[in-house]
Amino acid sequence: MKISAGRLNVVQLQWMVWACFFIVIMLSLLQNDSLGQAIAYAFLNSGFYAIIIYGNILWLFPQLYSKGKIALYVIAVILFLLAVGFVRGYVTLFVYNAWFAPKPVPMGIQAISSFMVSNLVIFLLSFVFRIAIAYFAIKQQAEEVAVQKAEAELNLLKAQVQPHFLFNTLNNIYYEAYLEAPRTAALIERLSTIMRYFVDESPKQTVSLATEVQFIENYIELEKIRIRYEVDITFSKNCDANINVPPMLLMPFVENIFKHGIDKSSAENRVKIELIQKAGRLLFSTENTIPETPLHPNTTGSGIANLRKRLQLLYLGDFELSTPNKGDIYVAHLNIPLK
Known part of the structure; x- marks a missing residue:
């Protein structure tokens, strides 16, 4: 049945x-x-x-x-x-x-x-x-x-429209941009790396933590382009880069920061990201200032809610996920076992 x-x-x-x-x-x-x-x-x-x-x-x-x-x-x-x-x-x-x-x-x-x-x-x-x-x-x-995996694979296949053609084109644009605008070329390279992650890594059951961290760092650099003022971002890591984690597990927290926690008109944005390995578990936390005017006042976002459902399927309750507010600071904590 x-x-x-x-x-x-x-x-x-x-x-x-x-x-x-x-x-x-x-x-x-x-x-x-x-x-x-x-x-x-x-x-x-x-x-x-x-x-x-x-x-x-x-x-x-x-x-x-x-x-x-x-x-x-x-x-x-x-x-x-x-x-x-x-x-x-x-x-x-x-x-x-x-x-x-x-x-x-x-x-x-x-x-x-x-x-x-x-x-x-x-x-x-x-x-x-x-x-x-x-x-x-x-x-x-x-x-x-099984249903979620099938849906993810189907969505990935829909998104993979001639990926090699796209990567080759990006490489050509990169070399052209490098001669005229090295900073733009570096951003194109990060975008290419992110897209390769989606094509090559995201379909896997697990990826190395180093790959996941590189993906997050590339995403942060690309998001910073859209912000007028410099953002004070610290990303501390105290863990073995060779351990494996499910792909895209940490990304919803970082995406939430740039979607809901950055005031593009302010020069006072602060973001703190921390990744710690302790006693066979991985602890990931983010902190960011809360804008006085919400960026999306009519939406609450579904990234964290979907992440909680995915964590339940992956770890059957053996995880901790909390998103408390500390005054004008939004905090998110994730605690998962390392398998």
């Missing part, structure tokens, strides 16, 4: 399972009960089964068992099942006496015991339910990664 875009996701799949479960219980009860009684009991049973299953897989198991508190987990499970069994028996009997019983029926130990046994069976099934949810979640993430 596909559970990608346009198909069932994990939450929708669970709703479908519970709907089917409700129908099965109702049909089994119709053999001995009226339609109204079967619907009421199917609703009650499904609700209490959901409480047991999700109480275990969302609360008891992750909070106690996964943290090594096994004895406490066993005690909590016993108390939990006893409490749910008692409440289930009381509510079920109350509904029966209120709407369906010819005469009131008192609550007995035998009825409570039967609820306890069925609760235990459902509790054991919760582990199967948990495994199934994890399987479909992983499958969904794998399909999302």
Whole structure:
């Protein structure tokens, strides 16, 4: 079963399972009960089964068992099942006496015991339910990664219109410009390097950090052309240039600076970029002054939001991404593991 875009996701799949479960219980009860009684009991049973299953897989198991508190987990499970069994028996009997019983029926130990046994069976099934949810979640993430990779490759192919012809033309322009305007020639060379990055490096799963840093530095130099005044930019690096990272992972932060954080009419723009390797992780941070008048007041930008989705797919939650404001300074932090 596909559970990608346009198909069932994990939450929708669970709703479908519970709907089917409700129908099965109702049909089994119709053999001995009226339609109204079967619907009421199917609703009650499904609700209490959901409480047991999700109480275990969302609360008891992750909070106690996964943290090594096994004895406490066993005690909590016993108390939990006893409490749910008692409440289930009381509510079920109350509904029966209120709407369906010819005469009131008192609550007995035998009825409570039967609820306890069925609760235990459902509790054991919760582990199967948990495994199934994890399987479909992983499958969904794998399909999302495959779809994004296919879309990226398709977009790249659309952009690669005779790249060798374009590079050769840029090289010819570079040599002509070098004779008349060496600074312009240097900028053309940086542009050529950036375009080669898109064609040769971006389709890869990972690139060297040195390649990524060079791409960022070339981008910064080209962006500085559009700014009237000199920008105070510091880019400090304390890391192994040979380690590998996913391509274009750091770029959204730098792009955000020039899109939202540079006042082209001000001579007070300051940008600080820092790249540190520490304890098997890569720490990347940027700081920039915030313009008094936003450059794009009606847009919030989607670069960081898209980056967060990509990080979730790549690292499954093992990352830190924050973008706090410190007065008139915008700060962005990224912390990812090095594989």
